[in-house]
Amino acid sequence: MPIRTNRGRTAVYRRLWGFPLRSPRHLVGTLVFLAVVITALGIGLPKVLGKPASAHPGGISPSSSAGPHTGVAAPVPSTETLPTRLSQPLVTPTSAAPSPEALNVAKQWATAWVRHPAGISNADWLNGMRGLTTDEYLPIMSTVDPANIPATKVTGEPTVTQSYSSSVKVVVPTDGPKLSITVVKTNAGWRVSDYDQAS
Numbered sequence: 504m505p506i507r508t509n510r511g512r513t514a515v516y517r518r519l520w521g522f523p524l525r526s527p528r529h530l531v532g533t534l535v536f537l538a539v540v541i542t543a544l545g546i547g548l549p550k551v552l553g554k555p556a557s558a559h560p561g562g563i564s565p566s567s568s569a570g571p572h573t574g575v576a577a578p579v580p581s582t583e584t585l586p587t588r589l590s591q592p593l594v595t596p597t598s599a600a601p602s603p604e605a606l607n608v609a610k611q612w613a614t615a616w617v618r619h620p621a622g623i624s625n626a627d628w629l630n631g632m633r634g635l636t637t638d639e640y641l642p643i644m645s646t647v648d649p650a651n652i653p654a655t656k657v658t659g660e661p662t663v664t665q666s667y668s669s670s671v672k673v674v675v676p677t678d679g680p681k682l683s684i685t686v687v688k689t690n691a692g693w694r695v696s697d698y699d700q701a702s
Contacts, residue, residue, distance in 0.1 A: 601666040605686040605693040612695045613675040619649035637694045654679025
């Protein structure tokens with residue numbers, strides 16, 4: 504039987520293979536080292552060989568069927584052709600005399616807003632304003648509880664605070680808070696698009 508010594512290549516190999524098994528710390532350290540080496544090879548070898556790693560199954564990228572890569576980037580469009588410039592300057596709304604129809608709609612809407620007898624449902628209350636309100640604003644009005652409205656009657660005529668050709672903002676007094684009502688011109692005529700309590 505041959506005698507094993509601590510000399511020669513066999514002893515060196517024995518020490519290398521035995522190193523990971525000496526303790527759990529050696530084993531973990533060896534596995535981490537191997538993982539780093541494998542990762543480095545996976546990243547470095549394709550770069551050295553000039554073959555970029557494919558992220559697609561089978562190693563075929565969508566652009567490979569269009570022909571060989573020439574290394575030339577696609578041309579960048581000129582900033583003149585980008586749709587970021589306004590072809591015309593923004594038009595500032597011009598003041599205009601308030602439309603009598605807009606004022607009438609605001610007053611009718613406010614009159615319907617303060618009409619909420621005890622026990623009325625939101626749907627019944629909203630029906631009084633449906634023909635005077637924009638379709639976009641009706642869903643918001645459907646969240647209002649008529650029982651929480653602190654007014655019961657309109658006490659005066661609408662007062663214009665802003666007037667443009669396509670919108671009018673008026674204040675309507677009530678026996679509760681004053682209402683600031685925005686009326687806009689739509690294809691169906693003047694309609695209320697917003698309201699708030701006036702200060």
